[in-house]
Amino acid sequence: MSDRADVTNNIDLLLGALPAHITATIQGIDANPADLLEVVMDLGRLPEARYRDEERFLSDREVTQADIDYVIERIGAFGEDNRAGIPRTLHRISAMRNRRGTVIGLTCRVGRAIFGTVTIIRDLVETGKSILLLGKPGTGKTTLLRETARVLAEELRKRVVIVDTSNEIAGDGDIPHPGIGRARRMQVPRPAEQHGVMIEAVENHMPEVIVIDEIGTELEAMAARTIAERGVQLVGTAHGNTLDNLMINPTLSDLVGGIQAVTLGDEEARRRGTQKTVLERKAPPTFDVLVEIESWDSVTVYDDVAAAVDAILRGEDPPAELRSRDADGVVQVETVRRELIDAPALGRRISPARGGGERFGGERGGGGGGERFGGPRLRERGGSASSGSANSGSGSGGPTQRIFPFGVSRNRLETAIERLRVPAVIVRDMKDATLVMTLK
Structure with missing residues (x-):
């Protein structure tokens, strides 16, 4: 049994505050009522219902000022944040006003x-x-x-x-x-x-x-x-x-x-x-x-x-x-x-030549992440939090080596790895390394 079975939404009270022709259309739609997110009413436009996966027009008649006033009369007063509600429900009605302060649009959000x-x-x-x-x-x-x-x-x-x-x-x-x-x-x-x-x-x-x-x-x-x-x-x-x-x-x-x-x-x-x-x-x-x-x-x-x-x-x-x-x-x-977003403010930018793969900036990517593909929001699933990066996919088909440099220029080593397309990444902790490189 799903944990979502017990839902309280009082949606009938929200529908009761809407004009009758809009309410009748919502009740007649074959979509799941539990997926209804909000009803949008803008002056001079068609009313619209927004569901989790789709949007539907509710009438071929444009919203009039009388329709908007009808809703306003049946809900609580708007506060300074232009939000109102229906007493003892979780529904929220937000107003859009013109420069004279008249309400010309409503977003009726279903609260559950x-x-x-x-x-x-x-x-x-x-x-x-x-x-x-x-x-x-x-x-x-x-x-x-x-x-x-x-x-x-x-x-x-x-x-x-x-x-x-x-x-x-x-x-x-x-x-x-x-x-x-x-x-x-x-x-x-x-x-x-x-x-x-x-x-x-x-x-x-x-x-x-x-x-x-x-x-x-x-x-x-x-x-x-x-x-x-x-x-x-x-x-x-x-x-x-x-x-x-x-x-x-x-x-x-x-x-x-x-x-x-x-x-x-x-x-x-x-x-x-x-x-x-x-x-x-x-x-x-x-x-x-x-x-x-x-x-x-x-x-x-x-x-x-x-x-x-x-x-x-x-x-x-x-x-x-x-x-x-x-x-x-x-x-x-x-x-x-979790791979990071392109964030220059954090000293990091994604190289477009690599399809969003390598980080540069403050530490030139020396934080244990090699080349990555699939965009800045890619996640590596199934790995442990202490594991290194996944196979880079470049160079040979062997496993990715995790190198801990000691007394070696990290920047030069990164450049060499990139040019030779070696399946290797640089780590900052020797415990995570598969090999150590040093000149001492």
Whole structure:
């Protein structure tokens, strides 16, 4: 039986707020109602329903101002963030306005409480570590966050406080949605005041866990660090898709420790085999664990954010866990080496002549990764976190040798490997090497 069987969406209440001809069309569509993500109504355009895998027009009649006003009359008031909801539901209605402030477009997003979604990261939640969720819009970040809050409060019996800026986690109205269980919810008067409410929650309500959706400003990042330093477990989401993106975001990089440029002495630079100016992590990360949500049933987990950030700054591919859930609800865990994106800000760029294969910059790719193919998001499946790179596919068909150079110019060795097309990579730790090369 799938863990997705128990779903609460109150979709009838959302459909009841839409014009009758749009509601009738949605109910008559042969698509699975559980796949409906949102309904879009823009003035002068055809209404549209967006499902997980397709989009459909709902009428051959254009949306009128009367249709938009019909919906507005049946929902709550819009806040400063142009979001509204339906009391005691998780649905969110977002407005688009013209320059005069008149609402001319609506995005009616279906909110669902899906019980069991947390199983894919439940072991991480139970450790008490702070967890940061990343992902594109529509990948289920808020749904996973809501279920995590419920499990922490009801099953693990912890004191959980949710800072609900847009009433998206616990629903609209003063009475929270039952999808958050015993967790308490603090509403935020204005989005700009979220950081203040985060601190207030810790000072006034003695929580063991703080749950935050959409950390997006420097003040909120600073508030999150303050909370973590007080020993409170944090579970939150942030704007960003991957760890790489978060590291080069000047506003939010502090969540993973921040980055600073450090100038090394001549001897230390020679010992490391790097340039004199390198990038290093500035401070301990606010969050201990980072989860990249790729879809509802697939996530990538970095269970040690500090080690992952340090590896990226050294030019290495950080070890990660690829977790997926099959149709029966069974979670499969696979250890991978996540190849990095093209990130010049991190001293790394992908050589177009190699199809996105080799890294150059701060350490000229000396971090244990040889040539790679298939684009910057390629993952090597099935390997252990401590294994070297896969066979490069160039040169001879033999196994890839992992060379540890001692007293040898790393740059010259890399050039020789490239020119001769030798199936070899350079590693930074002798424990990972299959051979040692030295002139001493």
